């Protein structure tokens with residue numbers, strides 16, 4: 001079902017879906033702390049625990065978007081605090097690369113965010129998630145199939161206007177030279 005219909009037909013206001021990949025040692029613990037401290041953040045966030053932000057394969061992010069996420073958030077230890085020494089630096093490099101890939105796919109880069117959040121920063125988890133929800137609400141649902149169709153038709157327009165027959169005629173001619 002189309003995402004807009006989903007909210008329109010039921011009368012339930014549309015809420016963005018966020019997939020959050022959080023490092024076990026810092027951001028995941030901070031999210032736990034936020035929960036225990038009863039800090040309110042948007043409930044429409046699915047948190048996935050990973051052992052380190054460096055463990056997040058770019059494919060995880062692409063899969064989250066293609067499976068219906070409107071935004072993806074990565075949370076890792078502050079620079080210098082990674083339990084595996086340089087995992088978060090690896091995550092940062094991938095993040096910059098992925099943003100460019102996502103833009104190429106027609107996905108607004110504001111839908112993808114990386115934050116360093118330590119285990120004691122429960123309030124930051126709340127703040128970042130709420131900010132992201134606000135941002136996604138402004139951007140609206142990520143309608144990936146429609147976006148793909150738009151890109152396909154753009155590609156179609158960019159194609160040279162020569163038919164297959166024209167090309168085969170040229171090949172025949174070239175063979176006789």
Ligand code: FES
Pocket residue numbers: 023024025026051052053054076077081082083084085087088
């Ligand atoms: S252990 Fe947290 S980012 Fe590496």
